[in-house]
Amino acid sequence: xxxxxxxxxxxxxxxxxxxxxxxxxxxxxxxxxxxxxxxxxxxxxxxxxxxxxxxxxxxxxxxxxxxxxxxxxxxxxxxxxx
Numbered sequence: 001x002x003x004x005x006x007x008x009x010x011x012x013x014x015x016x017x018x019x020x021x022x023x024x025x026x027x028x029x030x031x032x033x034x035x036x037x038x039x040x041x042x043x044x045x046x047x048x049x050x051x052x053x054x055x056x057x058x059x060x061x062x063x064x065x066x067x068x069x070x071x072x073x074x075x076x077x078x079x080x081x082x
Contacts, residue, residue: 022060029055029063036074043077046070 033051041048051070055062 025060025063026055029066032071033066037078037081039081040074040078043081044070044073046073 030052033048033055036048038048051066055066058065
């Protein structure tokens with residue numbers, strides 16, 4: 001009985017170690033996406049709503065896609081408009 005509880009606790013702890021960073025990564029990508037000025041989105045010819053859906057809907061892949069594809073374009077557009 002005690003061994004099963006300890007095993008369950010270890011499994012739960014390992015799951016938390018995987019889920020919490022993934023959740024934080026999603027939140028970071030979403031906040032970064034929403035903080036980008038509208039002019040950057042327009043200059044980069046990207047759609048903010050579509051990228052928000054991608055980040056939220058595609059588990060781990062969505063934030064990575066945003067980080068690799070959209071964010072560099074948005075940062076370049078933001079820098080060129082400043």
